[in-house]
Amino acid sequence: MDDVLHHSYEKTKKVREEVRDPRIVELLDYYLEIHPKDQMPSRRVFDPFHLPRLLSHLTLVDVERDPYRFKFRVMGSTVTDNMELEGTGKYLDEIFPDIEEQYPYLDRVTVAEESRPVHRIGQPSLSFRTDFANLERVHLPLASDGKTVDMILSMFIYNAE
Numbered sequence: 001m002d003d004v005l006h007h008s009y010e011k012t013k014k015v016r017e018e019v020r021d022p023r024i025v026e027l028l029d030y031y032l033e034i035h036p037k038d039q040m041p042s043r044r045v046f047d048p049f050h051l052p053r054l055l056s057h058l059t060l061v062d063v064e065r066d067p068y069r070f071k072f073r074v075m076g077s078t079v080t081d082n083m084e085l086e087g088t089g090k091y092l093d094e095i096f097p098d099i100e101e102q103y104p105y106l107d108r109v110t111v112a113e114e115s116r117p118v119h120r121i122g123q124p125s126l127s128f129r130t131d132f133a134n135l136e137r138v139h140l141p142l143a144s145d146g147k148t149v150d151m152i153l154s155m156f157i158y159n160a161e
Contacts, residue, residue: 021136021157024157037105040141043151054105057157058076063112063152068105070145092108116141120135120138135156137155
């Protein structure tokens with residue numbers, strides 16, 4: 001497991017090199033700062049007020065397993081405005097039926113199973129208010145016990161370059 005956890009830290013550094021938007025870089029810098037190299041960071045160590053200007057772009061989901069389900073604990077106002085819905089307290093598959101074969105679901109499963117971040121940029125697979133524009137997003141694993149991903153912190157930048 002230690003190799004997987006160290007791989008998570010190294011993968012995060014690699015993702016940081018690929019990211020285009022400086023706000024996501026800022027999030028990743030903070031995530032790397034709180035990421036112990038021998039385990040996953042937990043929600044407990046993530047202080048959202050350390051990144052006040054980014055809060056509206058963040059979501060936090062609880063991970064349920066067997067089967068995988070993702071429940072929004074927090075959905076920032078920029079995400080809510082662009083999705084034109086309030087998802088806090090709702091499951092991803094409740095908001096978007098038949099999501100299981102699309103990136104918003106599959107990427108979160110990858111984060112949960114492989115304890116590593118997932119980054120994408122390009123046309124979104126779900127419709128949003130400005131869906132003619134690109135979206136840059138990153139999903140980051142969090143683990144209360146340091147090993148098993150039980151939450152995913154995500155950032156969404158709409159109209160990405």
